[in-house]
Amino acid sequence: MGSSEFSWKLKDHTSLPKGKTVAMVVLDGWGETQRDQYNCIHLAQTPAMDSLKKGAPDKWRLVKAHGTAVGLPTDDDMGNSEVGHNALGAGRTYAQGAKLVDLALESGKIYDGEGFKYIQESFDTGTLHLIGLLSDGGVHSRLDQLKLFLEGATEHGAKRIRVHVLTDGRDVLDGTSVGFVETLENFLAKLREKGIDARIASGGGRMFVTMDRYENDWNVVKRGWDAQVLGEAPHKFKNAVEAVTKLQELPDTNDQNLPPFVVVDGGGKAVGPIVDGDAVVTFNFRADRMVMAAKAFEYEEFDKFDRVRFPKIRYAGIIEYDGELKLPSHYLVSPPEIEKTSGEYLVHNGIHVFACSETVKFGHVTFFWNGNRSGYFNKEMEEYVEIPSDTGITFNERPKMKALEIAEKARDAILSRKFDHVRVNLPNGDMVGHTGDIKATIVACKAVDDAVKMILDAIEQVGGIYVVTADHGNAEDMVKRDKKGNPLIKDNGDINVLTSHTLHPNTYVQVPLAIGGPGLAPGVRFRKDLPDGGLANVAATVLNLHGFEGPRDYEPTLIEVVEN
Ligand SMILES: O=C(O)[C@H](O)COP(=O)(O)O
Ligand SMILES: [Mn+2]
Ligand SMILES: [Mn+2]
Known part of the structure; x- marks a missing residue:
C-alpha cells in the first residue's frame, strides 16, 4: 500500500503499552x-x-x-x-455551525443552495415559518443570523413570514427575552413597512417548548407542535412582547420554561399556524435540541405524539442535524x-x-x-x-x-x-x-466528585x-x-x-x-x-x-x- 493511502491502522506508540483500561x-x-x-x-x-x-x-x-x-x-x-x-x-x-452559517449568510451562498431553492418554491402562495431559539447566546442560534436571513429571504421572494420564537434565559441571562422579542418585533415592523406580512406567531420557553434533546420528553416537542402547527396553546395574546412580559409574572416561571403561547388576531384566531403549502425552516444551527422537532416535521410515519394534522410543507433545517440519519433531508448550509x-x-x-x-x-x-x-x-x-x-x-x-x-455503570464496565475504553459524561455541574x-x-x-471517586477506585x-x-x-x-x-x-x-x-x-x-x-x-x-x-x-x-x-x-x- 502506498504511503498516501489511508489506513485505519494506527501506529504503535514507541514506548507506551497496550492493554490498559x-x-x-x-x-x-x-x-x-x-x-x-x-x-x-x-x-x-x-x-x-x-x-x-x-x-x-x-x-x-x-x-x-x-x-x-x-x-x-x-x-x-x-x-x-x-x-x-x-x-x-x-x-x-x-x-462549527455558527461559523458556517455566518459565512453562508455573508457570501449569500445560502440562497444559491438546493435547500433554499426547495423552500423558495412555497414563497408565491405559502408562508415561510421560522422556528428557533431567540437570543444572541451563540450556542444554538443567533439573533443577528435570524435577521440577516429574514432580510435575505424577503429579497428572494418571501412575502408572508411567521416567526415562532423560543425564549432563552439559559445561554443568556434570565429575563432578557422580552428585549430580544422587542428587537425582533421592531425588525419585523420594518419588513412590514416594505410590504412584507411578517409577524411573530407563537412562542414558549426553550426547556418547555420544542427544544428537548435525545428523546428525554416528547411532551416538550408536542407543546411546540401544538402552538406552531395547530395554532393552539393555553395562552393567547395580541402580540409576543405582551405574551413574554405577562407570562413571566406567573409563579415559578422564567425565560427557560415559559409556557407556550400563540398570537391571535382581533377575532381570537391564531395568526400563523402551519398549513399545507407552507415552508418551515428551523434556524438553530446546533443539532441536539432540534433533531426531535425535525423528525416531527419530516417523518411521514411518526408515533411519538399525536400530530393531529401533518401539513404538506417544505421543511429545511438551517443545517443538516444528523449525518447518519440524513436529517433533515433538506438543509440550507452543509454541516462540518x-x-x-x-x-x-x-x-x-x-x-x-x-x-x-x-x-x-x-x-x-x-x-x-x-x-x-x-x-x-x-x-x-x-x-x-x-x-x-x-x-x-x-x-x-x-x-x-x-x-x-x-458511575456504577462505568465501574461495572x-x-x-x-x-x-470506558467513557462517561457526568452532567450535574452543567445541568444544575x-x-x-x-x-x-x-x-x-459534590455528586460529581463522588462519581469520579467511584470510577477512579x-x-x-x-x-x-x-x-x-x-x-x-x-x-x-x-x-x-x-x-x-x-x-x-x-x-x-x-x-x-x-x-x-x-x-x-x-x-x-x-x-x-x-x-x-x-x-x-x-x-x-x-x-x-x-x-x-x-x-x-x-x-x-x-x-x-x-x-x-x-x-x-x-x-x-x-x-x-x-x-x-
Ligand atoms: O442546550 C443547553 O442545555 C445549553 O444551551 C448549552 O448546554 P450544553 O452545551 O452543556 O448542552
Ligand atoms: Mn456541556
Ligand atoms: Mn450547558
Whole structure:
C-alpha cells in the first residue's frame, strides 16, 4: 500500500503499552476560576477532584475549551457541549455551525443552495415559518443570523413570514427575552413597512417548548407542535412582547420554561399556524435540541405524539442535524464534515468501547463524540448505555441527577474487563448550573466528585488509567460580572445570576485535564511546550494511553514520556 493511502491502522506508540483500561471522564460544565462565594465547585466538598489537582503540573493542567480553540467564530464565544465533545472525540477542530452559517449568510451562498431553492418554491402562495431559539447566546442560534436571513429571504421572494420564537434565559441571562422579542418585533415592523406580512406567531420557553434533546420528553416537542402547527396553546395574546412580559409574572416561571403561547388576531384566531403549502425552516444551527422537532416535521410515519394534522410543507433545517440519519433531508448550509474520529479509530484498532451517560447528556458521549453521528461504528466492539433522566422537573429539584448510576455503570464496565475504553459524561455541574440555583449546584458538584471517586477506585482495581476533563465551564461561576470581573449586583442587593456557561474575563474559560492511575507508565507527564493546548489535543493523548500514536492530522498529544 502506498504511503498516501489511508489506513485505519494506527501506529504503535514507541514506548507506551497496550492493554490498559482507560476511563475517559467528562465533567459537564466544570471550569477553573477564582475560588470565591460564586464558585460552586469550590464551595462543594470535592476531595477526589482536589486530589487530582495536586498532580499539577505533570498530571494535572488546564486546557482551552472556548472560542476558536473549539471552532467557534471568535474567542469571545463561550464553549458548549457540542463543540467541546466534537473536539474531544475528533482530535481536531472544525469551523462549527455558527461559523458556517455566518459565512453562508455573508457570501449569500445560502440562497444559491438546493435547500433554499426547495423552500423558495412555497414563497408565491405559502408562508415561510421560522422556528428557533431567540437570543444572541451563540450556542444554538443567533439573533443577528435570524435577521440577516429574514432580510435575505424577503429579497428572494418571501412575502408572508411567521416567526415562532423560543425564549432563552439559559445561554443568556434570565429575563432578557422580552428585549430580544422587542428587537425582533421592531425588525419585523420594518419588513412590514416594505410590504412584507411578517409577524411573530407563537412562542414558549426553550426547556418547555420544542427544544428537548435525545428523546428525554416528547411532551416538550408536542407543546411546540401544538402552538406552531395547530395554532393552539393555553395562552393567547395580541402580540409576543405582551405574551413574554405577562407570562413571566406567573409563579415559578422564567425565560427557560415559559409556557407556550400563540398570537391571535382581533377575532381570537391564531395568526400563523402551519398549513399545507407552507415552508418551515428551523434556524438553530446546533443539532441536539432540534433533531426531535425535525423528525416531527419530516417523518411521514411518526408515533411519538399525536400530530393531529401533518401539513404538506417544505421543511429545511438551517443545517443538516444528523449525518447518519440524513436529517433533515433538506438543509440550507452543509454541516462540518467531522470524519475519522477517535471513536472510529479505536474500534478499527481492536479497542472495546463502553460509553454511558443519562439521557440529557447521552448523545454527548456518543453522537457529538462521534462527529454528530448517531449509532455504533461497530456493534461488536461498542456498547452505549443510556440511563433515563428525570423528566418534568428542573434539575435543581434533584441535583444529584443520575451521577451515581452513571458511575456504577462505568465501574461495572471497568471491572468486567470486557472494555478497554470506558467513557462517561457526568452532567450535574452543567445541568444544575443552568438553573442558577447556587445551593443545588453545590450539591450537584459534590455528586460529581463522588462519581469520579467511584470510577477512579475501579481503575485502581484493574490497574488502569484515567483521564478526567470537562467540556466547558458553568458551575465554577454563578454570577454575571463586569469586564473587570466584579460581580454585578442589582439595585435590591441581589446578584445577577449567571445561568449560562462561563467565559471568564481576561483568562477566558479553561477546564482541568488530569491523567493518572496505576496503569500509567512511569515517566508519562504533560508536555510543557503546549501551554495553549485545548480539548482537541485530548484525543491523541488518549490514543497514546491506549498504546497508539495519534493520526498525523490530529492535534498533537499533550503527554510525553521521560526517562525516570
Ligand atoms: O442546550 C443547553 O442545555 C445549553 O444551551 C448549552 O448546554 P450544553 O452545551 O452543556 O448542552
Ligand atoms: Mn456541556
Ligand atoms: Mn450547558
